[in-house]
Amino acid sequence: MGYIVALCIFFGEVLVIYSEQIGARLYGVQAATFGTAFLYAIAPAIMGAALLVVGYMLGVKYHQNVWAVTALSLSSILIVEPLFNYFYIGHIPELGSALGFVFGALGILAVTFL
Numbered sequence: 001m002g003y004i005v006a007l008c009i010f011f012g013e014v015l016v017i018y019s020e021q022i023g024a025r026l027y028g029v030q031a032a033t034f035g036t037a038f039l040y041a042i043a044p045a046i047m048g049a050a051l052l053v054v055g056y057m058l059g060v061k062y063h064q065n066v067w068a069v070t071a072l073s074l075s076s077i078l079i080v081e082p083l084f085n086y087f088y089i090g091h092i093p094e095l096g097s098a099l100g101f102v103f104g105a106l107g108i109l110a111v112t113f114l
Helices: 002-029 034-063 066-089 095-113
Strands: none
Touching: 002 034, 002 066, 034 066, 066 095
8 A cells, every 4th residue: 555655646746747847848948828838737737636635645544644645745746856857848956946955855854764
């Protein structure tokens, strides 16, 4: 059951982040209309949100602790979003963003392992 929870949350976050990135890329980088970018982005967002809800429901039932599920969700975001930003949109973080990412990663590690 723990693997199902992890997979639902991880792939839910992947789909939601993909939805955000495709909307940002189409509207902000490739100059598509807002409506077109929104229509391309909404389907993966709905599927990702459904997986996240299922993952949280099963996770709280399985772990009996919402914090374990939240740490898993935040860890997924911390892994996936920078990869999408770099490989899909092509942006490199500036100093402040990189420091925020490092301190956020340390915080997630502290919550997960301490």
